[in-house]
Amino acid sequence: MSDKKKSLTVFKSDRHEDVAAIFASALIVVVVLVYMAFIVPSVGIKASQDGKLVEIFVTEGTDVKKGDKLYSLEVVKKKWVNNVMEEKVAVESFTAKANGKVLKISGKPGDALKKGKQTIVVLEHEKGTLP
Amino acid sequence: MEDKGLFGKILAIVPGLAVMIGTLYVLRVYVEPWMKDAVVFGSKGWLVQVLSLNYILLSILTGMFYRNILFGGKIPAWAEEGFRTTRLFIKTGVIMLGSLYTFDKLLKVGGVAITLIVAFVFGTAIFVLWLGKRLGADRSVTATMAAACGVCGVSAAVATAPGVRAKPVDLALSIATILGFGIMTMFVSPFVGKMLSLSDYQFGAWVGTGILNSGQVLATCLAFNPNFAPGTAVAYGEIWNVVRVLCIPFVVFFITAWYWKGEADAEHVSLGSILASKFPIFVLGFIGMTALSSLHIIGAEGSETLHLMRDVMAWVFGIGLVGLGAYIDVREIKAAGGTPLRIGLIAGVSKYVIAMIIILAFIPKEGAF
């Protein structure tokens, strides 16, 4: 089949394409993990959902351990209960995902935050941990 | 074909790939934010909220625009090799979706997904075999359409065709029918889902069960809710999709066995050889990714690491979807007709509507995770 090679570009068959996709995804995962664990010195932690900043539990220079509370957010929680969408306002605390040190506090209580937009806390994490 | 060597092959990919990446960049960075703020019919964000025109659908639509209008119906030679990486990107995205689950979450939903899919896959296949006979369709057309309507659309037709000696014209018409139906449901389903206030769980389960072409399930879920996170439509739809893909070899075996049973020169059909040649290996990557997630190796839920990973996943998918759109030729879909179209419409609409009824009756709005 003269055009067989051309038909699947760099891959000889779908089997090769499947294996290449497995390698590509593994490579992406490794790059992201190495980047976050060893290359990025600090991360700006942003709100994971829209809400109002209620309290910041840490101060600049504080050492934090994985699981320590960083800040709390007043959010509207939406949940289906008995096939009805229930909305209630709740205050949720968010914790550190890795050991590290607080470099900067950017938010202040009362700030209205948009998901993934404003930085609340800048955290320097220990090398080799995933913030 | 001249052998360009590895470097030459990689170089040939660059122009088309640059178009795909550049397109997604413009859509995500400029177009989607503009659409979120645009006021249409006096409502801010109407285009995104009502028409579900988020970057996922925009990627596909732009790809279709390139192919059908800008390129005049054919991907030009300079972009061809780059656009051929489409499948690699989407498969990579699908494997990475495995990171949204842990095995216990998969087990919670897996039972429901397997029950619904097995019932719908074999129910539809048997219905189409009966319908084909009623309509006096050729046995190879009936067999191809039974596989296509039953399980994964075009992939199932492609997997079944050689085994049932499908004819090129019938195959072309079958593929156009399935693709056309898939594209239509991709744009209609998010609208219907929002109109009926379906939850992410119900929507994922519905489109995962009811859409003919599995290739459109993830895009439809992402059109409904573009977030990649546990508990979103794509997280549920993907479980359904994986179960469907795993069903392909079994459906091919069932249909091929049916076909040869009615032929004079019967051929021996073995499930083992079908599994060996049709098993979708990339699903193993998906399971591997779920294993990493279950072992908490890829970052905690809510971490910036997972946030970045999901952002990369969204880009990988988006790039693939621009390419996917460029493989959709509207002329070819418009040419669909004949018996495959009749079978496809009857089976497709029935499956879509019955799946909706079953979901509304038996699947709660509360997600399993």
Place this chain on the structure above:
Amino acid sequence: MKSPMKSPMKSSATTPMKLLLALDDGPGARRAVDEAIRIAREKGATLDALFVIDATWDVFTGHDWLSGCNSRIGFLEYMQGLEEKAAAESARAFLERRGDVPGELLTAPGDVVDVIREHAARGYDLLVLSSPFTRGLEVMRDAVTRLTRDAPCDVLLVRAAPE
């Protein structure tokens, strides 16, 4: 469509007229072959017949990203086999009817319209094809419009015999 009547019919004293017949496997195939042979005999022309093996099935199914393992390549090989079989049958039918008309039988893989256009540009005076032209995946496209839009030579469309 360009009219074959406008074609400068070359006299037998100069270079003989060159006809290209695009073969297909649709309902009008036989009439197109007969018509091309008739003109070739009448004009003392050479008649080359071209069968294009449609190599666009990979693009046609390019949106299918779910096929894994050997599904897709197995499918493409199956289609290639069918295309080659169609080419052999079409060639046999043409050779049976051609008789003593001089010319070659050509087979080439690729996009049907592109390949025909490319061949037609090689000094042919007239391209003969059936309408509708249903070679390979052209059954889903519109080969006649695409070919006549910027044809490199005159084109004669032969419609399928009325039923």
